[in-house]
Amino acid sequence: MLKQTPNLGSSVDVLQQQMAGSDAVCIVGQNSSGVADSYADGNVLQAPAGIISYEPDELMISLYAGSTIADINVALQAAHQRILIPEIGTIGGAIATRRNGLRGIQHQTLPNNVLRCSVIAADGSIFQSGGQVVKNVSGFDLVKLLVGSWGLLGLIVEVTMRTEPIPQASQWLYSSEPSAVEQVNNLYRPAVVTHISDVTYVLLEGNELDVREETSRLNGFETCDMPLMTFPTAMTQMAGVSQGLPLSIEKEIRKQFDPSNKLNRHIATQRNLLT
Amino acid sequence: MIFGLTFEYSKEMSGVVHTNTAELFLVGQDASNMTGNPAGVCYPTTTEEVQDAVRWARANGVAFIARGAGTGLAGGAIPTEGSLVISLTKMNRIRNIDIHRRTAWVEPGVLNADLSRHTSQFGLHFAPDPSSQQSCTIGGNVANNSGGPHCLSEGVTSAHILSLEVVLPSGEVCVFDSENSLFDLRGAFIGSEGMFGIATAIEVRLLQNPPHVSTMVVGFSSVHAGAMAVSSIISSGIIPSALEMMDAPITRAVEEYVHAGFPLDAAAMLIVEIDGLEHSVSHGSREVKEIVMRSGATSFTVAQSPVERALIWKGRKTAFGAIARIQPNYYLHDTVVPRKKLAEVLSRVTQIADEERLQVMNVFHAGDGNLHPILMFDKRIDGVMDRVHRAGAEIVRVSLEAGGVLSGEHGIGLEKRDFMRWMFSENDLMFQQKLRSAFDPDGISNPHKVLPRGSGCADIASIPPGSWV
Numbered sequence: 001m002l003k004q005t006p007n008l009g010s011s012v013d014v015l016q017q018q019m020a021g022s023d024a025v026c027i028v029g030q031n032s033s034g035v036a037d038s039y040a041d042g043n044v045l046q047a048p049a050g051i052i053s054y055e056p057d058e059l060m061i062s063l064y065a066g067s068t069i070a071d072i073n074v075a076l077q078a079a080h081q082r083i084l085i086p087e088i089g090t091i092g093g094a095i096a097t098r099r100n101g102l103r104g105i106q107h108q109t110l111p112n113n114v115l116r117c118s119v120i121a122a123d124g125s126i127f128q129s130g131g132q133v134v135k136n137v138s139g140f141d142l143v144k145l146l147v148g149s150w151g152l153l154g155l156i157v158e159v160t161m162r163t164e165p166i167p168q169a170s171q172w173l174y175s176s177e178p179s180a181v182e183q184v185n186n187l188y189r190p191a192v193v194t195h196i197s198d199v200t201y202v203l204l205e206g207n208e209l210d211v212r213e214e215t216s217r218l219n220g221f222e223t224c225d226m227p228l229m230t231f232p233t234a235m236t237q238m239a240g241v242s243q244g245l246p247l248s249i250e251k252e253i254r255k256q257f258d259p260s261n262k263l264n265r266h267i268a269t270q271r272n273l274l275t
Numbered sequence: 276m277i278f279g280l281t282f283e284y285s286k287e288m289s290g291v292v293h294t295n296t297a298e299l300f301l302v303g304q305d306a307s308n309m310t311g312n313p314a315g316v317c318y319p320t321t322t323e324e325v326q327d328a329v330r331w332a333r334a335n336g337v338a339f340i341a342r343g344a345g346t347g348l349a350g351g352a353i354p355t356e357g358s359l360v361i362s363l364t365k366m367n368r369i370r371n372i373d374i375h376r377r378t379a380w381v382e383p384g385v386l387n388a389d390l391s392r393h394t395s396q397f398g399l400h401f402a403p404d405p406s407s408q409q410s411c412t413i414g415g416n417v418a419n420n421s422g423g424p425h426c427l428s429e430g431v432t433s434a435h436i437l438s439l440e441v442v443l444p445s446g447e448v449c450v451f452d453s454e455n456s457l458f459d460l461r462g463a464f465i466g467s468e469g470m471f472g473i474a475t476a477i478e479v480r481l482l483q484n485p486p487h488v489s490t491m492v493v494g495f496s497s498v499h500a501g502a503m504a505v506s507s508i509i510s511s512g513i514i515p516s517a518l519e520m521m522d523a524p525i526t527r528a529v530e531e532y533v534h535a536g537f538p539l540d541a542a543a544m545l546i547v548e549i550d551g552l553e554h555s556v557s558h559g560s561r562e563v564k565e566i567v568m569r570s571g572a573t574s575f576t577v578a579q580s581p582v583e584r585a586l587i588w589k590g591r592k593t594a595f596g597a598i599a600r601i602q603p604n605y606y607l608h609d610t611v612v613p614r615k616k617l618a619e620v621l622s623r624v625t626q627i628a629d630e631e632r633l634q635v636m637n638v639f640h641a642g643d644g645n646l647h648p649i650l651m652f653d654k655r656i657d658g659v660m661d662r663v664h665r666a667g668a669e670i671v672r673v674s675l676e677a678g679g680v681l682s683g684e685h686g687i688g689l690e691k692r693d694f695m696r697w698m699f700s701e702n703d704l705m706f707q708q709k710l711r712s713a714f715d716p717d718g719i720s721n722p723h724k725v726l727p728r729g730s731g732c733a734d735i736a737s738i739p740p741g742s743w744v
């Protein structure tokens with residue numbers, strides 16, 4: 001249970017003050033990961049919600065990080081575009097937990113699609129990284145670091161995401177034939193391939209005629225809806241186990257970004273990142 | 276730590292570290308206009324030898340700098356005075372290729388084009404294709420997070436690197452991958468311009484070669500019309516695999532020596548490439564043709580064979596070589612603007628060059644909004660460098676004003692270091708410095724690059740003489 005009601009709708013400067021004035025902070029989106037359930041003390045902070053600007057022609061959207069993926073999808077679908085993130089929780093939460101969609105799990109699309117982040121640091125100051133353009137190597141890449149940082153480095157308040165056109169056709173197929181794996185491997189860049197138990201699932205996307213032709217090339221496959229999959233949401237499904245030198249660097253980064261161990265202590269404890 | 280210009284190489288490093296003037300002269304430069312003054316250079320062949328070199332530098336209070344092919348344009352590979360250059364050119368083996376997973380482990384000194392040449396027998400390639408791909412290294416690509424024409428649809432280097440083996444500035448070696456840390460240390464390292472340590476092995480993602488490709492060359496009567504066509508293509512929902520623009524002066528210069536059949540009467544031309552499955556390519560090309568015709572295209576041709584396609588790309592990628600026929604020196608800029616601002620910023624660039632009485636040419640990754648204005652000059656002319664630098668700074672300012680960024684692919688290095696404050700606040704820079712400190716607390720790995728002085732930077736050594744920033 002949340003100990004305090006999240007500060008829904010707080011503006012960025014109010015959040016900055018709250019961050020600066022707190023000894024301990026738990027950052028939540030919609031709490032779809034359950035992070036705040038086991039949370040014991042301090043302030044619960046949540047980024048504001050809303051679209052800041054959406055430019056379909058530039059394939060780019062800027063948002064407050066508390067916007068839900070569901071709300072974002074409504075705006076994107078009107079322009080026949082999408083972001084490949086499952087419809088769970090907020091965009092800030094998806095970024096902080098590196099929650100890729102099906103295709104993203106395979107191709108790690110999320111880190112490449114976050115173009116800019118604006119963050120409230122543990123001391124209440126704001127820092128930004130990235131830019132509102134699709135290509136950028138100006139300075140060190142704090143955006144990559146923030147994707148998957150589980151609120152341990154700051155509260156992401158604003159983001160700019162790359163969007164993409166929704167493809168003309170899209171078809172799921174499955175097969176449990178022994179040859180399925182190899183057949184799928186020979187396809188030209190299918191959108192998703194996944195194996196659940198002994199069943200091979202494949203998603204074909206693109207031009208309608210291509211999808212039809214590729215489908216007919218597959219032997220022993222049946223069409224189906226998207227397979228039921230659980231997306232990694234809970235903390236138990238966090239990336240690997242940090243150890244050795246990578247863990248020391250992570251600790252050092254954490255010490256630099258949050259010297260007073262203020263942010264998401266419960267996660268830092270679990271990941272051995274308290275300094 | 277004592278930093279001395281006259282240090283003696285200890286016994287174990289003598290013979291390993293070369294100090295002759297000719298070699299030092301070579302590794303004191305890159306493709307920028309700056310020169311540095313290193314004290315020695317070594318050519319390790321294994322990760323352990325890189326560790327030895329780093330440990331030695333550490334023990335002697337000397338900065339070190341990783342060096343690939345030295346094709347960087349922002350001075351990233353310019354050594355600070357008295358530092359040790361660790362050249363990776365002899366670590367150039369492809370360690371293994373996993374055809375099934377479509378991945379490969381390569382050493383940092385492998386040349387970009389060699390990798391794709393080698394994997395073509397399996398129908399695979401490494402997507403990032405900088406114009407310098409015949410000579411730049413994968414290690415350099417990682418350090419600069421390099422791009423290339425085909426990064427429009429496939430993403431830049433970062434999207435194609437799965438894991439990295441890195442010798443840290445402490446001399447220890449570790450692997451960054453998706454399994455062994457919570458934070459994306461791999462992602463943070465890519466683009467760190469040699470300041471977080473040295474990549475000694477790189478796991479790359481390989482892509483299937485496309486079964487169908489269509490390469491179109493489209494002429495326009497003005498740069499403005501060409502730029503507007505770029506916006507129209509992107510906003511129509513087509514993402515070509517490459518979308519490049521060349522203006523008339525560079526087109527003429529290239530055509531004279533490559534004979535690629537480029538339209539000599541056009542004020543600007545686009546190279547539009549679409550690849551993939553049969554129908555998406557034919558449908559996409561038809562749509563592109565309709566869009567460019569609506570946008571006022573004056574010519575439209577399609578490569579009829581792989582040979583013709585290769586010639587078009589040869590023309591595009593050797594454009595810089597063609598410049599030498601016009602002026603002895605050039606300065607290649609690199610900024611990014613929102614695609615809808617391309618036309619406006621390009622016309623400002625022409626104005627800026629006119630005001631400084633410099634010739635300018637444009638050949639660039641239009642689909643990404645990634646400008647590459649090339650200022651041409653003869654540096655023997657008195658005062659010309661001042662004009663070149665003034666124009667460069669103005670191009671950067673205009674790009675930022677249009678909502679753009681400092682660099683799309685060449686990096687910050689020394690060249691744009693002091694412009695960082697134009698784009699970032701002190702606090703933004705402080706957090707970048709914090710990240711650097713976590714990897715390199717003593718500031719000995721390629722010091723004094725990227726972050727302007729005063730942003731909490733604790734790097735040792737001094738900046739190279741002759742650098743203009």
Ligand SMILES: Cc1cc2nc3c(=O)[nH]c(=O)nc-3n(C[C@H](O)[C@H](O)[C@H](O)COP(=O)(O)OP(=O)(O)OC[C@H]3O[C@@H](n4cnc5c(N)ncnc54)[C@H](O)[C@@H]3O)c2cc1C
Nearest residue numbers: 343344345346347351406412414415418421422469474684
């Ligand atoms: C004609 C021309 C065209 C170009 N076209 C493009 C283009 O289309 N796209 C593009 O992105 N760039 C382009 N470049 C720039 C340049 O080629 C790239 O930045 C390239 O990736 C640099 O590779 P390199 O091996 O030459 O690296 P270097 O120049 O040797 O080094 C570049 C930086 O990387 C660091 N470094 C090198 N190796 C390692 C390593 N193993 N570990 C850690 N750090 C390392 C160095 O310290 C330095 O900071 C072009 C350059 C030229 C001259």
